[in-house]
Amino acid sequence: MKRELNIGLEGIAIAESKITHVDGIKGELVYRGHWAGELARDKSFEEILHLVLFGSLPDAVQLKDVTQKLISLRALPSELKTVIRSMPKGVPYMAVLRSVLSLVTAPEGTEYPPTADQALSLIAMTPTILAYRYASVNGTEPVEPHASLGHVENYLYMLNGRALEAGLVRALSAYLILSMDHEINASTFTARVVVATQADLVSAICAAIGALIGPLHGGAPSKVDDLLDEIGVEERAEEVMRLKIERGDRLMGFGHRVYKTWDPRAAALKYVAQHNTEASKLLKLSLHVEEVAVRLLEQYKPGRNLYPNIEFWAAAVLRSVNVPKELYTPTFCCSRIVGWSAHVLEQSENNRLIRPTAIYTGAWPDHEQAR
Numbered sequence: 001m002k003r004e005l006n007i008g009l010e011g012i013a014i015a016e017s018k019i020t021h022v023d024g025i026k027g028e029l030v031y032r033g034h035w036a037g038e039l040a041r042d043k044s045f046e047e048i049l050h051l052v053l054f055g056s057l058p059d060a061v062q063l064k065d066v067t068q069k070l071i072s073l074r075a076l077p078s079e080l081k082t083v084i085r086s087m088p089k090g091v092p093y094m095a096v097l098r099s100v101l102s103l104v105t106a107p108e109g110t111e112y113p114p115t116a117d118q119a120l121s122l123i124a125m126t127p128t129i130l131a132y133r134y135a136s137v138n139g140t141e142p143v144e145p146h147a148s149l150g151h152v153e154n155y156l157y158m159l160n161g162r163a164l165e166a167g168l169v170r171a172l173s174a175y176l177i178l179s180m181d182h183e184i185n186a187s188t189f190t191a192r193v194v195v196a197t198q199a200d201l202v203s204a205i206c207a208a209i210g211a212l213i214g215p216l217h218g219g220a221p222s223k224v225d226d227l228l229d230e231i232g233v234e235e236r237a238e239e240v241m242r243l244k245i246e247r248g249d250r251l252m253g254f255g256h257r258v259y260k261t262w263d264p265r266a267a268a269l270k271y272v273a274q275h276n277t278e279a280s281k282l283l284k285l286s287l288h289v290e291e292v293a294v295r296l297l298e299q300y301k302p303g304r305n306l307y308p309n310i311e312f313w314a315a316a317v318l319r320s321v322n323v324p325k326e327l328y329t330p331t332f333c334c335s336r337i338v339g340w341s342a343h344v345l346e347q348s349e350n351n352r353l354i355r356p357t358a359i360y361t362g363a364w365p366d367h368e369q370a371r
């Protein structure tokens with residue numbers, strides 16, 4: 001059989017999917033028939049969760065139902081609290097999440113085939129695990145989930161010990177909506193591979209978290225934060241970034257493997273940040289750094305089409321809403337877990353074991369096979 005080598009599987013479609021359309025040349029991102037950038041302006045996390053997971057924007061009854069379900073599934077059982085508290089302080093948050101989610105036993109069970117209700121349990125609990133761990137590592141009293149706040153507002157409430165202003169909740173909601181799914185990226189592919197063996201949803205999600213731990217996939221917004229810190233004031237932006245490019249360093253938050261034009265998520269998040277967060281020093285610095293970076297990248301790397309990606313504006317938003325740096329990538333999980341779950345459900349509904357192949361380039365036996 002002729003085997004074609006395609007290292008990295010670029011451009012290879014591994015499934016038909018109704019969930020997300022990405023066009024990196026045109027700069028398009030569509031969730032189930034809706035422009036993601038438009039959804040991010042005024043829809044809630046729960047509405048887009050319903051769209052991505054169940055296939056349609058919810059009517060009032062469906063929205064109330066999904067919101068209530070998330071609220072009722074948020075609290076951590078005491079055994080999981082004990083596990084979180086007993087983990088050594090140095091365990092990274094992503095490892096905590098991967099380990100603790102692996103122990104979740106949803107009310108409706110966790111065995112194959114996966115269901116949307118199983119997914120809701122994991123989605124509901126993820127922010128609580130992070131907030132509880134953050135409090136226990138920092139020696140503060142964990143804040144129990146609020147019985148009436150929405151999913152995003154409640155996450156900020158648990159982290160800050162108080163509810164934040166509506167504009168800040170909007171900004172974080174926009175980020176979480178825009179990062180909810182991105183077609184067959186590495187972690188989503190991983191989740192589909194795992195469930196295609198008829199393993200359970202929890203195993204698929206934990207494997208996806210593992211894939212996201214790698215710096216080539218997750219992790220850029222905190223590096224954008226470092227860049228903004230290093231620049232400090234607008235006047236230094238050009239000098240700092242010019243030096244970096246001349247040294248051969250990459251400007252964090254710019255360029256994308258798929259988008260060769262403006263990342264539609266970055267454009268949408270910038271719009272929401274400008275309209276919902278105060279005209280802070282940070283916002284002004286971000287706008288200036290973006291403008292200078294795009295100009296310098298065009299000058300030094302002509303034709304490479306390097307524009308801000310979602311991580312650039314995620315850094316500004318996450319910092320404005322007081323999410324600590326070490327929780328940036330885990331916070332991304334709070335939203336991408338919805339996309340992973342939707343893909344797991346889609347894969348299991350029309351399943352075929354995913355089993356690619358390799359071209360053998362190793363040594364060959366020096367005699368014919370004994371028969």
Ligand SMILES: CC(C)(COP(=O)(O)OP(=O)(O)OC[C@H]1O[C@@H](n2cnc3c(N)ncnc32)[C@H](O)[C@@H]1OP(=O)(O)O)[C@@H](O)C(=O)NCCC(=O)NCCS
Nearest residue numbers: 220249250251252253254255256257301304306309310311
């Ligand atoms: C995301 C990323 C890995 C995509 O890279 P890619 O599409 O595979 O592009 P390549 O790595 O092939 O780079 C193409 C050229 O653009 C340059 N380039 C790409 N991103 C750059 C950046 N952020 N800063 C400076 N130069 C960059 C490369 O140096 C290369 O230049 P060359 O042709 O002179 O060698 C890359 O843009 C990057 O490292 N960005 C910074 C990290 C980041 O923001 N990651 C979050 C992504 S959501």
